Amino acid sequence: MVMPQKANGEKKRMTYTVKMGDLTWVDMSDPVQEDRKYLADNFHFNPMDIEDYFSPGQLPKVDEYQKYLSVIFHMPAYDKTTRVNTIFQWAAFVGENFLVTLHPGIMRSIAEVRQECEASEEARKNNMAQGSGFLLYQILDRSVDSYFPALDRIISLVDEVEDRVFDEGVEVGKEISILRRDILTQRRVMFPLRALLKELEDKLKRFSKVDMTVFYGDLMDHMNKICDTLDTGKETIEIFKDADYTLAGYRANGAIRSINAILGSTLPFVVTAVLFMAAMTGGVIQGSMTAFVAIIILGGLISAGTLYLLHRKRLI
Numbered sequence: 085m086v087m088p089q090k091a092n093g094e095k096k097r098m099t100y101t102v103k104m105g106d107l108t109w110v111d112m113s114d115p116v117q118e119d120r121k122y123l124a125d126n127f128h129f130n131p132m133d134i135e136d137y138f139s140p141g142q143l144p145k146v147d148e149y150q151k152y153l154s155v156i157f158h159m160p161a162y163d164k165t166t167r168v169n170t171i172f173q174w175a176a177f178v179g180e181n182f183l184v185t186l187h188p189g190i191m192r193s194i195a196e197v198r199q200e201c202e203a204s205e206e207a208r209k210n211n212m213a214q215g216s217g218f219l220l221y222q223i224l225d226r227s228v229d230s231y232f233p234a235l236d237r238i239i240s241l242v243d244e245v246e247d248r249v250f251d252e253g254v255e256v257g258k259e260i261s262i263l264r265r266d267i268l269t270q271r272r273v274m275f276p277l278r279a280l281l282k283e284l285e286d287k288l289k290r291f292s293k294v295d296m297t298v299f300y301g302d303l304m305d306h307m308n309k310i311c312d313t314l315d316t317g318k319e320t321i322e323i324f325k326d327a328d329y330t331l332a333g334y335r336a337n338g339a340i341r342s343i344n345a346i347l348g349s350t351l352p353f354v355v356t357a358v359l360f361m362a363a364m365t366g367g368v369i370q371g372s373m374t375a376f377v378a379i380i381i382l383g384g385l386i387s388a389g390t391l392y393l394l395h396r397k398r399l400i
Contacts (some may be wrong), residue, residue, distance in 0.1 A: 102201045105211035109183045109219060111198055113190060127184060129154065129177060137175040144280045148287055152179035155284065155353050156208050159191075159227060160273045162234060166268040169234070171273055176220055183216040185223070193226035217291035221299055224281065228306050231274075235310060238267060238317050242324075249324050256324075271314050278307040318383045 097114040113120055133154035136142050147154040155176045160169035174187035176189050185194055197219075200207040211222050241263050249258045285300040 087245070100198055100202075102198060102208070102212070104201070104208040106181045107183070107212050107216060107219070108181065109185075109198070109201070109212065111185045111194060112187075114188055115186050123177075123184065127152075127179070127182065129175065133177070137173070140173065142173060144276045146280060146284055146287060152177055152182075153287055153291070155280075157280070158273050158277065160234065160270050167262050169269050169273070176223075178216050178220055178288065180291060181216070183219050191227075193230055194223055197223050211267055214294045215292045216293060217288035217296065218299075219341060220288065221292075221296060221303070225299075225303055226387075228303060228310070231305075234270075235313055238263070238270070239313065241322055242317055245321070245324050249327055260321060260325050264318075264325060267314060267317050267321060271311075271318065272386065274307070274310050274314060275290070278311055281307060302358075 097116055097119070099113075099115075099119070100109075102109045102111070115137075118252065119219055120131075120138070123129055123134055124131060129152070130147075130149070133147060135275050136154070136156055142156050144158050145156050153176075155178070157174050157176065158171050159174065161172045174185065174191060176186075177184040187194060197211055201211055212219050226382040241259075245260055245263060249260070281300070281303060285304075287294060289296060318330055
């Protein structure tokens, strides 16, 4: 059963209810103030737990009560404008005969499981017949699996940076900074999520009718792979950052050496030419070819000496 509702404000919220036997799943997208009263009146949640979802910046956590669990999750969401992931927060309340999920906008993993349950009796049995704990596991499993394309994107970008960082004709400093920021943001999400899932495994057992050990073992294997890949990506991008900085220094030194070589070879001739013109203007030299040649030779000697000195100082 689906019950769409529209808020009076700018946000559009939807509340869905799916039932299977004695288990009720309530899914709220963009819940607002009046939904707090609904949750408090119908499920008697601790007001502080409800407030946690509506307060941005909460740390991922699980609070255990006699009749239910309250869980705050973080997941990454890719921003095409900044090309980095941001962190969004969602919550779940797990009880003996209910699951309540709260999230901003459309959360694909939740929407997929819910739509399957709405459309098929078999899907409801597969996802909901084993209890609210197993239903939450199904959502978490979809969420973790949906992250792998993002992980593949990071691996691909790291490989692209590796190919370009040693190309002198390509500037990759900005790309490295964006990718580094993205990886750090995702580590801030996925590492605490791994710890939270490990803690949640034991606490969900009382709300599941099947042994969750095997299921959570597979889920934790995926999380370990994600975290290991992010660690490798972080170490690799740090190496590329240092390499790009070093190569940029070499390129700058090369440019400085070229400038020094040009100045060292041309400045003496400019000086001697000025002196020669001044001498002619003042009557000291009047068309003497010997004096002209002598000044040219002097300029050459000064240039050679300047270049030799710059070479000895390793400036060219």
